[in-house]
Amino acid sequence: MTRIGNSDLDVFPLSLGGNVFGWTADRDTSFDVLDAFVAGGGDFIDTADGYSAWVPGNSGGESETIIGEWLASRKPQGVTVATKVSTHPEFRGLAAANIRKAAEASLARLGVDAIDLYYAHFDDESVPLEETVGAFGQLVTDGLVRNVAVSNYSADRIREWIEIAQRTGAALPVAVQPHYNLVHRNDVENEIIPVAEEFGLGLVPYYSLASGFLTGKYRSTETAGQSSPRAEGAAKYATPAGLKIIDALEEIGSAHGASIAATSLAWLRAQPTVAAPIASARTVEQVPDLLAGARLELSADEVQTLDRVSEWTPAQA
Numbered sequence: 001m002t003r004i005g006n007s008d009l010d011v012f013p014l015s016l017g018g019n020v021f022g023w024t025a026d027r028d029t030s031f032d033v034l035d036a037f038v039a040g041g042g043d044f045i046d047t048a049d050g051y052s053a054w055v056p057g058n059s060g061g062e063s064e065t066i067i068g069e070w071l072a073s074r075k076p077q078g079v080t081v082a083t084k085v086s087t088h089p090e091f092r093g094l095a096a097a098n099i100r101k102a103a104e105a106s107l108a109r110l111g112v113d114a115i116d117l118y119y120a121h122f123d124d125e126s127v128p129l130e131e132t133v134g135a136f137g138q139l140v141t142d143g144l145v146r147n148v149a150v151s152n153y154s155a156d157r158i159r160e161w162i163e164i165a166q167r168t169g170a171a172l173p174v175a176v177q178p179h180y181n182l183v184h185r186n187d188v189e190n191e192i193i194p195v196a197e198e199f200g201l202g203l204v205p206y207y208s209l210a211s212g213f214l215t216g217k218y219r220s221t222e223t224a225g226q227s228s229p230r231a232e233g234a235a236k237y238a239t240p241a242g243l244k245i246i247d248a249l250e251e252i253g254s255a256h257g258a259s260i261a262a263t264s265l266a267w268l269r270a271q272p273t274v275a276a277p278i279a280s281a282r283t284v285e286q287v288p289d290l291l292a293g294a295r296l297e298l299s300a301d302e303v304q305t306l307d308r309v310s311e312w313t314p315a316q317a
Helices: 027-039 062-074 096-110 129-141 155-168 186-199 210-215 231-235 240-256 260-269 284-293 300-309
Strands: 015-017 044-046 080-085 117-120 148-151 173-177
Touching: 015 027, 027 062, 027 284, 062 080, 062 096, 080 096, 096 129, 117 129, 117 173, 129 148, 129 155, 148 155, 155 173, 155 186, 173 186, 210 231, 210 240, 210 260, 240 260, 240 300, 260 284
Parallel strands: 015 044, 044 080, 080 117, 117 148, 148 173
Antiparallel strands: none
16 A cells, blocks of 8 residues: 555555556456456546547546446445546546536536545646645545646646645645656656655556556557557557567566566556556556556566667657
């Protein structure tokens, strides 16, 4: 178990991503994935109110609805649910009134009394940050939210959020959710991790497996014949430098009897301030690798080997 920042949230050190629920995983498959995750010791689920509005026929909130129905059906004990605001088609942005309405809608879909961890999904510079910080703080004061967090915020805006919260007495953020993995390192390590270390924030990175590239499935930039909607996003990393990372992951993983995906997640968990990487599973068969990635402990030498081989970042080249 791992503590998220300065919060009282003590969670399994991997978060199950809910972005696929209602998208590439239907309701029944999503239930099976959630069942397998919890049966294997998982207890931390990540979603957002906008998942999955991009799918034809969807209107947003599908992932939260599926998770809520699963929670009502299974009544699991000790499960932590994180969700986010700003991208639902009916609740875009971070104006105070919108945040309140979006939170109430998320609570209804999830069927919970309070949201354990509530993120500002994307920065909204059209709204004064003081208004947004105050709105999140009020949700905590009123008991609708237990902990607040930010996602996709720059280091400067995180600092500004914290300064406002300290000055006004609003709830301080406990976590930050950045795009971070072995092929997308520089911005987070140079900018976000120092802020997290300074203020005691826990990192809960998304795209932990680089849209599937860090599973080792994609060894070519050609995506012909790939059925996954994420194939193109993953295949772009299959450059000579990217494939060196896969080779190193495979060699290190083999020494532990672990998969490439599990080894990649273990590297991410070993980074400063990282509490629990987010990874999703479209099928039950993908769940064991995620659970293994939460338990695999790499040696310092193995972490350093992966650090060296991934110093060049394909995503930013």
